[in-house]
Amino acid sequence: MGKVVGIRFRNGGKVYHFDPADMEVKKGDFVIVHTEQGVGLGEVVEGPFPGNEKVHPKELKKIQRLATADEIHTYSENLRSEEEAGKYCLERIQVHQLPMNLVDVEYLFDRSKIIFYFTADGRVDFRELVKDLVRRFRTRVELRQIGVRNQAKMVGGLGICGRPLCCATFLKNFHPVSIKMAKEQNLSLNPSKISGACGRLMCCLQYEYDTYCALKKGMPKMGKKIETPEGRGKVIRQNLIDRRVTVLLESGQEIELEIDASEPRKKKDK
Structure with a gap:
């Protein structure tokens, strides 16, 4: 498969992939293409880069030519x-x-x-x-x-992270986002903390979801009672990155236990 370029027809719009054929195009060029709605003028925003048969169809529409000054x-x-x-x-x-x-x-x-x-x-x-x-x-x-997600994509703005909205900058398609993704990452379920400018769950909740699911494998679940070298206790907190859990012992003492280690570490008094 040959080269592929990404073309956007509107600010914040979806990026469509085309075949540049033998043309020398670069980011920022305006080109003329044939779309389902007729002749279109778009800006090259991606590539050129090698096509991927798993992602791109075998026969991509070709760029017709560079746009003239009058067309721009x-x-x-x-x-x-x-x-x-x-x-x-x-x-x-x-x-x-x-x-x-x-x-x-x-x-x-x-x-x-x-x-x-x-x-x-x-x-x-x-x-x-x-x-x-x-x-x-x-x-x-x-x-x-x-929908309201498409509205946010078109209008743009800043997220609670202080950066431009993902949907208005680089996201090509919307993917399903569920409250389960926030729970798996131990995030606050306060709607104001996990909702985007559109009022729906933030798209970024899915970015690290698979990583957190992988990190949770082998970790004792919240509320589960486990045996530790210092006695039986219940898991009350998880630190997935460091692979540690905080266990409340039946004696009332809290300890931090490293899952891959046999020796617990006592929680420091505040």
């Missing part, structure tokens, strides 16, 4: 038009008093269609809104409802 100018004009369309759409949403939140606006490169992305708690009757938008922009109009 058209792309910039589309971005300005999107901003104006967003303001008008917000105005009409208020006029019709629709329970929806406009997130983003996207013009196709050839301006054959304009897409309005929005979030809402349920179904919204936006037929009158569509009529207003079609009369104003004289092109095909699509209103596409998205």
